[in-house]
Amino acid sequence: MQFEESQSQHNDIYAVIDLGSNSFHMLMVKVVAGSVQVIGRVKRKVRLAAGLNDSLVLSKEAMTRGWECLALFAERLQDIPASNIRIVGTATLRLARNVKTFLTEAEQILGHKIEVISGEEEARIIYLGVAHTSNCEANRLVIDIGGASTEVVVGQGFQPLLLSSLNMGCVTYLERYFQNNELSESNFNAAIAAAELEIHKVADEYLAQGWQNAVGASGTVQALQEILVAQGKDEVITLSRLETILQQALACGHMDQLAIHGLAQERKQVFPSGLAILIALFRVLQIKGMTLSGGALREGVLYGMLSQLQHQDVRARTVQSMMVRYFIDQQQANRVADMAAMLAQQLDPQWNLQSFEGLSILRCGALLHELGLLIEYKNHHHHGAYIINHAELPGFTRAQQQLLMALVYNHRADLNKDILARQTMTSVLLAVRLTRILRLAVILSMRRRHEALPAVQVQAQAEGLHLKLPDGWLDHHPLMRAELEQEIAYQQQAGWQLMVH
Template sequence: MSDPRTPDAGTPAVGGPVRVAAVDCGTNSIRLLIADVADGRLTEVDRRMTIVRLGQGVDATGAFAPEALARVFAATEDFASVIRSRAISRIRFVATSAARDVSNRDEFLTGIEQRLGVRPEIISGDEEAELSFRGATTGIDLPEPYLVTDIGGGSTELVLGDRTGVRAAQSLDLGSVRLTERHVTTDPTAPAELAAIAKDIDALLDTTTVPLREARALIAVAGTATTVAAVALDLPEYDRTAVHHATLTTAQLRETTTWLTTSTHAARTAVPSIHPGRVDVIGAGALILQHLTDRLQVTTLTVSEHDILDGVALSLG
């Protein structure tokens, strides 16, 4: 396979936009953003997401399952084809919590490099937090300081900051896939299982070094938050434009979380705004968001479609 960093890329005009490709591989999904970056701002060209569940079984086994790697490699091949069709000048692939401590991560790294032509970066929790913060807060106007949270499949990032930058950040081993695999065996989820999830959430939130109560606004990014927003807004289908910068009250969040955690798998599957790959884990993700919000002195939260993926793209400009 030819290197997708070079075909038709040419040299961008001096002072002109740079076309970049950013790939973010998390515990539950892998995403691609192709964008033109200039003067610290980006213009989206193409954005795609595939549910791959890379973190399948990792909490229990400490290794990537062969079928999970196969799903990631297939999605990467699809992304590589898209990238080759564009005039890409720079590309960056980042992997987050699921890839940090697994025993077979070299198989993952080599497989991606063979298919995409770049070596994935397994970024630290701190860098993940900073990239999420940059992506989420570019062009936003909210009271400061604001807390940005990215609730993923395997970890949750908490970042407190303002327009001058990050004040405090932490990555917690708290995610929708991790908690679902650890505790959920019934449909609908049994009250005892929900209580066990809540206990794990609170235990980890109790350890955070981020001063949560200083936040004057909450910005929630990534698939858990955007899915919760789409359900709360009762969208007939998922609509990025309607979700981006949507504001939910804490009452709306609580009502939505209650439904997501007590409904059956079939009932959630019937909601068109919930991606099929999130149906089984969205309840645990919503609970994380609910318990986090309960600790803040805010009455609303803002949901953003811009997140770590946008931060990675901006880092290439």
């Protein structure tokens, strides 16, 4: 028997296609439990900008590469409601004088309209993509190095404050400054100088605006972060680290010989030009450090269609979605989170738990500590940690996700100090302190009843913990006494002192 699915069954599936100057991307998601679940990603290197000549005419070869790619995308769009699909074109299609020729054929292939967005609109959407996938209350600088343009935005929360689209990109600069494929000082210097000249047009306005955090939303920034991690560094990109990687590129001498440890094969072609542009941005805008964002243009377009998910706390939305999807006992999760917060509040003066958003990550760890129970009880802490490590978690940087994973893995039973020691941006000491607090909160809440929670006091003397319970309380709770005695042994084995009074 043959079954046919009606299109109405796909009302919760959305697709975004981004016709970029370097690559065409398609993102497909399903809305699940108040969050988005990626069900498909397709990326093809089209290098549209390479087909744009000095007269801004797009070559037939470049257009053909684009049409062939869109023919692949078209198949996936057939069963999705038209209102759930949005297709946008960026810098190269903005510039091309014969863009109508490309669009007429492309729209016929896809069966949908293509919207060529302005540079300012692209910058605005990129910022919203970052805002909807990362947690930040302070002013932030967002940079996206595309194939033919670079978007620079300063904003706060979901509100962009300053927008620019600069006429420089990794494909156009590759064609202009690395045409001979030589990785020479003269080629890099020419590319950096040209980029600096372009950035100086807007630099004063951006420096006057100011920002607290800088994030990158492009393949260049992702490639650099992968290189840093592969070479044993944390994920923060700095100017000195960029200049070190520049020296590694120069040592290769030629594009065919480009072999930097951690640089993926698929990123090699436009990496030198992207690196030159990023160095110029760091120098002119005096950027101290940058991390990778969780989203950009495609995510901005997507969340623009999802009105029900807009203007919420991104991290809280992600955690709530995980709790629903994995059938976590929300009352118990909040009970443990409140106990952890109460213990942390008492210890914060001695232990400085607020750094690296430690208290927020502790609460998230408490809310998700039973994530793995859906699989089985005995090793549920390991299952939960595995899920967190491999899930897409909007609102968390990769370093925060690693800390969250370490907390869930270590919330009970034997401690794995190696996982705690593998933190990148977060101090290992903070990870240890948060773990110890979460373990105590889980034990003290084990009765799963609010009225059974003890009035507890905790103090720290260096790294020693003193837990004080009401007189006679342990006599009336022999199982709790046994659990705490076992916990003393676990922490002692790890080299940490815990005393219960």
